[in-house]
Amino acid sequence: MRKIYFLLFLILIHFFNAQSITLDSSFGTGGYSNYDNYYETSDAVMLPDGQFITATSTGSITIRKVNQNGNIDLAFGTKNHDMGANSLEKSEAVKKIVLHNDKIIIYGRVNATPTHSLYDLFITRINLDGTLDPSFGTNGFTTQSVGQNGSVYDMVVDNNGNSYLYAYNAGYYLTKINSNGMVDTSFGTNGKLSLPSFTLYKFYIQNDGKLVMAGSRVNPLTSMQESYIERRFPDGAYDSTFGNSGTLLMPNNQGSRIKSFEYNYSDNSILILHQSSSSSDTFFLSKIQISDGAMISNFANNGRTSNYFFLTANQLDLSQITVLPNSKIVVMGSITNLFNGTANFLQQLFVTRFNPNGSIDYTISNTGFQVFMATPPNTSMRADFIKKLFNLNNGSLVLSYSGDSVTYGSKSYLSKFIDSSYLGTDSVSNKDQNNILTLYPNPAGNSITIQNGKSDNETFNFKIFDLSGKIVQTGSSRFNDHIDIRNLIKGNYIIQVETKKGNQHSVKLIKN
Numbered sequence: 001m002r003k004i005y006f007l008l009f010l011i012l013i014h015f016f017n018a019q020s021i022t023l024d025s026s027f028g029t030g031g032y033s034n035y036d037n038y039y040e041t042s043d044a045v046m047l048p049d050g051q052f053i054t055a056t057s058t059g060s061i062t063i064r065k066v067n068q069n070g071n072i073d074l075a076f077g078t079k080n081h082d083m084g085a086n087s088l089e090k091s092e093a094v095k096k097i098v099l100h101n102d103k104i105i106i107y108g109r110v111n112a113t114p115t116h117s118l119y120d121l122f123i124t125r126i127n128l129d130g131t132l133d134p135s136f137g138t139n140g141f142t143t144q145s146v147g148q149n150g151s152v153y154d155m156v157v158d159n160n161g162n163s164y165l166y167a168y169n170a171g172y173y174l175t176k177i178n179s180n181g182m183v184d185t186s187f188g189t190n191g192k193l194s195l196p197s198f199t200l201y202k203f204y205i206q207n208d209g210k211l212v213m214a215g216s217r218v219n220p221l222t223s224m225q226e227s228y229i230e231r232r233f234p235d236g237a238y239d240s241t242f243g244n245s246g247t248l249l250m251p252n253n254q255g256s257r258i259k260s261f262e263y264n265y266s267d268n269s270i271l272i273l274h275q276s277s278s279s280s281d282t283f284f285l286s287k288i289q290i291s292d293g294a295m296i297s298n299f300a301n302n303g304r305t306s307n308y309f310f311l312t313a314n315q316l317d318l319s320q321i322t323v324l325p326n327s328k329i330v331v332m333g334s335i336t337n338l339f340n341g342t343a344n345f346l347q348q349l350f351v352t353r354f355n356p357n358g359s360i361d362y363t364i365s366n367t368g369f370q371v372f373m374a375t376p377p378n379t380s381m382r383a384d385f386i387k388k389l390f391n392l393n394n395g396s397l398v399l400s401y402s403g404d405s406v407t408y409g410s411k412s413y414l415s416k417f418i419d420s421s422y423l424g425t426d427s428v429s430n431k432d433q434n435n436i437l438t439l440y441p442n443p444a445g446n447s448i449t450i451q452n453g454k455s456d457n458e459t460f461n462f463k464i465f466d467l468s469g470k471i472v473q474t475g476s477s478r479f480n481d482h483i484d485i486r487n488l489i490k491g492n493y494i495i496q497v498e499t500k501k502g503n504q505h506s507v508k509l510i511k512n
Contacts, residue, residue: 019363019421021330021351021370024396027416028070030376034411035066041093042412044400045104046390047128048491052398055106055126056412057094063130066414079130083110083122083141100157102128107155107165110143120145121152121167123177137181144175144183144191154203156211158234164211166203172196174211174236193236198228201259201319206290207470209234216257216277217249224255225277229293243293250286254278254307259333260321265471266463266496269296273321273331281316282309285329285358300358308360313369316350320389322397325494325506327356328421332399334383335371347382347403348374353421363421374403375413381405393494393508395419439495443510446486450497450507452479458499464509465494485511 023031036042041057044066051073052066061083065076095108104126112118120143125136132140146152150169157163161179166172172195176187183191198217205211210231217228227250231242238246250256255277262271268290276282284307287299295303310316315336322330335350352369353361360368374383382403390398395418402412438451452458457478464473464485472493477483493509 021417021419024416024418033070033414036412038410042402043097045097045099055094055097096155098157109152142181156205214258227256227258227274248293282307305358319386322391329354439507443512447482460497460499463496
């Protein structure tokens with residue numbers, strides 16, 4: 001009997017200590033912001049002040065702004081732009097938008113003929129007020145032929161404003177568009193660099209300008225699709241210091257593909273989300289070094305977790321991974337429910353959370369995951385395309401996605417979530433209340449001061465990261481002294497402090 005009471009006690013303790021993820025009901029309508037009635041051909045980007053610019057293909061490209069509270073900014077209005085003339089529905093697909101130096105860069109595919117028999121890729125630059133930037137390309141945009149069956153898949157932008165586009169036209173290739181919007185004909189062959197055949201899921205540009213492409217490639221030894229990464233210099237040459245002469249094939253006995261990853265420049269690591277290529281329900285995490293791609297042995301089991309599988313979570317499509325300031329790992333995507341008692345199948349939002357060592361965090365729920373409707377209740381909308389996950393670094397997450405419904409048509413959404421495992425701005429690694437850090441003023445102007453509970457003047461080193469993980473400022477200071485941050489642009493940051501004893505703390509910083 002005592003054992004039964006003890007088990008009940010443990011269950012109650014688990015219940016009352018549950019740290020679930022919930023929708024932020026103050027955002028939009030019950031946590032959802034419907035910014036357009038189209039899907040697939042849409043994307044969003046977060047501005048430094050926490051607002052969002054969205055782009056959707058509606059025949060032309062439609063630009064809107066969503067405020068921090070999830071409401072459409074009516075004063076901003078709706079801006080429509082064509083990527084060419086003399087063709088109905090010229091802009092067929094918006095693939096991605098990127099924020100760079102207070103400009104918004106958008107790329108996608110357009111119809112090159114009224115009959116849709118040939119296609120061009122396009123890239124355009126938009127001002128923050130939604131107008132075209134006429135100094136870019138020809139009157140604000142550039143196009144390049146991708147032929148009859150060509151398409152574009154992903155894009156990155158370097159620190160100088162040059163864009164690299166991953167595209168297909170009788171073979172995969174990269175094309176480079178200079179910061180002025182013109183094709184860089186010195187890159188590859190007349191601006192196109194041929195690539196080996198592999199499936200791309202994630203394209204990234206490092207702080208040092210190196211290009212990282214990840215997804216899956218056939219392993220010639222097993223004939224299975226395996227997780228694959230390659231890294232190249234800005235001129236397109238392989239970086240021989242990474243993996244095997246610039247490439248890294250990561251075998252798995254079930255076959256796998258890299259769906260997403262997250263960089264951490266402070267500890268030289270890349271956290272990678274893999275999903276099985278033979279069973280979409282199985283996934284795992286791994287961690288490698290940025291410098292050379294070697295496994296980080298102190299993560300999980302020599303750098304790799306076990307294969308995870310939830311018995312009650314079938315038909316998963318995972319696509320987003322991020323790390324909270326308390327080092328908890330959040331993975332999001334979609335889950336398809338084929339047996340919901342209706343004629344429609346539901347493709348809902350899926351989220352699971354991991355501890356810093358890669359083990360599943362069952363405090364999120366007793367199943368280890370949570371499921372959310374793709375739209376407010378009582379609709380059959382599907383989450384067909386999960387586009388981006390924005391980490392606000394205060395325990396809040398905003399997901400950008402779009403979907404379709406027989407009943408309700410096509411829609412694009414932003415949804416905001418609150419992770420209750422992170423309840424403050426300081427790292428939970430603090431073991432002593434006296435070590436808790438206070439940063440003020442926050443929001444800040446040209447300087448900040450950091451105090452600890454002891455109010456002493458101990459020295460410390462610090463690094464300041466922007467929301468993409470890039471280091472934007474480093475230095476040393478003392479508690480209670482002023483730190484000059486006048487060179488930071490307005491936006492959200494994380495400042496990481498390391499004391500002389502080696503203790504690390506992370507605090508959110510807002511620069512006005």
